[in-house]
Amino acid sequence: MKPASFTYHAPATIDEAVALLGLHAPDDGRILAGGQSLVPTMAFRLARPGHLVDINGVAGLDRVERVGDDLIIGACVRHAAFHQPVLDGPLGAFLSVVVRDIAHYPIRQRGTFCGSVAHADPASEWCAVTAMLDATIVAQSTRGERLIPVAEFFQGVMTTSLEDDELLREIRLPIPADDTRFGFCEFNRRAGDFAIAMAAVSYRVENGVMTNPHVAIGGAEDRARRINDAEQALAGKPPGPDAFLAAADAAAAAVDPMEDHATSAKYRRDLVRTLTRRALEQAAQ
Amino acid sequence: MTDQNKKDITLTINGRDYDLTVDPRWTLADVIREHCHLTGTHIGCEHGVCGACTVLLDGEPIRSCLMFGVQADGKQIRTVEGLAKDGKFHPLQEAFMETHALQCGFCTPGFLMLATGILEKQPDISDAELEELLSSNLCRCTGYINIVKAVQTVRDKIGRDQMRTA
Numbered sequence: 001m002k003p004a005s006f007t008y009h010a011p012a013t014i015d016e017a018v019a020l021l022g023l024h025a026p027d028d029g030r031i032l033a034g035g036q037s038l039v040p041t042m043a044f045r046l047a048r049p050g051h052l053v054d055i056n057g058v059a060g061l062d063r064v065e066r067v068g069d070d071l072i073i074g075a076c077v078r079h080a081a082f083h084q085p086v087l088d089g090p091l092g093a094f095l096s097v098v099v100r101d102i103a104h105y106p107i108r109q110r111g112t113f114c115g116s117v118a119h120a121d122p123a124s125e126w127c128a129v130t131a132m133l134d135a136t137i138v139a140q141s142t143r144g145e146r147l148i149p150v151a152e153f154f155q156g157v158m159t160t161s162l163e164d165d166e167l168l169r170e171i172r173l174p175i176p177a178d179d180t181r182f183g184f185c186e187f188n189r190r191a192g193d194f195a196i197a198m199a200a201v202s203y204r205v206e207n208g209v210m211t212n213p214h215v216a217i218g219g220a221e222d223r224a225r226r227i228n229d230a231e232q233a234l235a236g237k238p239p240g241p242d243a244f245l246a247a248a249d250a251a252a253a254a255v256d257p258m259e260d261h262a263t264s265a266k267y268r269r270d271l272v273r274t275l276t277r278r279a280l281e282q283a284a285q
Numbered sequence: 286m287t288d289q290n291k292k293d294i295t296l297t298i299n300g301r302d303y304d305l306t307v308d309p310r311w312t313l314a315d316v317i318r319e320h321c322h323l324t325g326t327h328i329g330c331e332h333g334v335c336g337a338c339t340v341l342l343d344g345e346p347i348r349s350c351l352m353f354g355v356q357a358d359g360k361q362i363r364t365v366e367g368l369a370k371d372g373k374f375h376p377l378q379e380a381f382m383e384t385h386a387l388q389c390g391f392c393t394p395g396f397l398m399l400a401t402g403i404l405e406k407q408p409d410i411s412d413a414e415l416e417e418l419l420s421s422n423l424c425r426c427t428g429y430i431n432i433v434k435a436v437q438t439v440r441d442k443i444g445r446d447q448m449r450t451a
Contacts, residue, residue: 001331007290008309008355032356039312039351040332052309054356080345104421106399107333109345110352191420 003042009053014140017055018167022142024051025164031055033076036103036111037119055167070136070172075115079108091175094182098125098200101184104192117153118168120160120223122258123194125186127154128218131225132200133173139166154223180204180212183283185275186219195219196263197271199251199279203234210234215247215276220257220268229254230276239284248277294358298323299367307354314338316354317364325365325394329423336422339395339402340364346402346421365394368401376439377401386435388426395422400436410440 009024011017021029029051032038041047055061061076064086071087082099085092102108102116102125116126117137130137130150137148139162146166153160162168186198197220203213213234218224230251237243257268296303296316303321311319317326317340329337331350338349341363368375377400380386387393396419403410403418410418416433424432 002315003310003312005290005308005310008292008353010355035353035356036333036348036351039353043312043332043350056356100417104336105403105418106336106339106346106348106421107351109342109347191417 001043001045003039004045004048006049007051009051010057011053011055012057012059014058014061014167014169017053017058018141018165020051020053021167022165024053027051029053031075031118031167033115034078034111035115036107037115037121061169066175069175071175073113073171073173075112075167075169077113079103079111079113079116080105082113083108087175089175089178090180090182091173094184094202095129097182098129098184101125101186101195101198107192114168114171117171118160118162120154120156120158121194122157122222122224123196123198123219124224125184125195125198125218127224128198128200128216129184130171130173131218131223132202132214132216133176134214134226135174136172137162137168138170138172139163140169141166145169151225154225157222176202176212177204181283183279183281185279185282187271187275197257197268197275199272199275201276201279201283203239203283205239209236209238210243211236213247215251215280217251217255217272217276220255220272222258227251227254234280239280244277244280244284247280248273251276292355292358294355296321296354296357296360296362298362298364305354309353309355311354312350313340313352313354313357313362314349316357317349317362320354323364323366327391327394329391329395334423335392335395336399337392337395339398339422341398341402344402344405346399363398363401365397368397375401376443377404377435380435380438381432384431384435384438386427386431392422392424392426396424396432400439404436404440408440412437415440 009020027050030049032052032054061074063074064077082095116124135150139146183201186195198218200216203210213231215230230247233247233250252273257265259265327337329335333348333351340349
């Protein structure tokens with residue numbers, strides 16, 4: 001189908017963008033960035049925003065850069081920007097692995113990192129990655145800037161703590177130590193489909209045992225989140241099958257999986273177990 | 286919505302400028318077909334799944350049903366009509382015919398533009414990577430094998446510079 005009518009705004013600055021969003025938010029005004037989720041939703045007439053504020057022409061939002069100990073990802077940075085590592089070290093390499101699981105190549109040319117997080121589809125790879133890394137979401141409105149820890153950001157399926165008049169301006173990923181190991185594994189039935197479940201993990205190995213373990217599960221529940229029980233099963237243990245299996249079992253036990261016509265909760269729980277183990281094994285390689 | 290909602294834009298398609306007055310809700314695919322009268326770009330699913338509407342936007346393959354025409358103001362667009370030159374088919378078009386990479390032909394313009402975008406950027410792409418990227422688009426006739434073969438044929442025969450000037 002064809003999208004319904006809307007008024008189009010193309011601001012050139014962030015100030016203009018948030019002013020327009022503030023003005024039109026009551027009339028379901030929304031931000032248009034990559035459009036790879038919003039436009040199909042509009043084509044189905046599931047969304048009929050009265051106004052779209054297109055931020056593609058806003059200067060500076062396409063920057064991805066290291067500032068201090070954070071990787072700053074602007075609102076218009078496309079998925080494709082991560083095809084090559086955006087910084088030296090394990091984080092840049094990790095992001096370049098994860099990006100290959102996002103939809104398809106032409107979609108990755110338009111869709112954005114921040115848009116994916118703002119959309120908060122539980123099956124979004126970047127939602128799992130931001131949850132795993134304890135990212136900070138930077139929201140901006142005419143009322144000012146607000147920093148939101150990712151654990152408080154995702155509130156359910158396609159639901160976040162972003163207010164209607166707030167622009168998700170950037171995401172800050174803490175850059176971990178250079179010896180941090182990463183793993184990512186997802187399952188779907190065909191390349192490019194929405195993931196049925198995924199696991200994103202990281203840990204360091206010091207004196208032969210794992211430290212600072214992070215385990216996040218996406219796609220299985222209504223939001224991506226870190227799984228404390230799985231992390232506890234890794235901390236202080238040597239990396240290997242015993243600890244990985246214990247963490248995988250803990251993750252499977254901790255999740256409350258969604259069900260749909262094709263996927264039972266039991267099946268998703270089994271996937272969480274397998275994907276967590278595989279992601280941990282990948283990180284050990 | 287009234288006409289005052291419309292925007293004046295210029296699209297450059299296959300090197301030619303089109304001055305247009307567009308309703309913001311028109312997708313780029315519709316603008317190309319209905320208002321530039323270039324109907325080689327096909328519309329299949331109209332929600333970004335099938336890839337039949339793939340065009341090159343500043344050299345990169347994108348789904349033209351997933352952006353609005355107004356957003357392409359000032360951009361360089363290439364469609365299937367721009368592939369043949371001086372009455373001679375593009376090597377990819379020749380290869381699609383030779384390897385029977387199309388049957389009904391509906392998906393073909395999208396696959397041709399996807400393959401053009403891929404080979405111009407990655408002329409040495411591996412077989413595995415090529416299969417992965419070609420999985421972006423849907424074909425209901427061929428079973429994909431012959432499409433992969435056609436693109437491999439062109440990759441193996443000619444280099445990057447020739448792709449650009451072809």
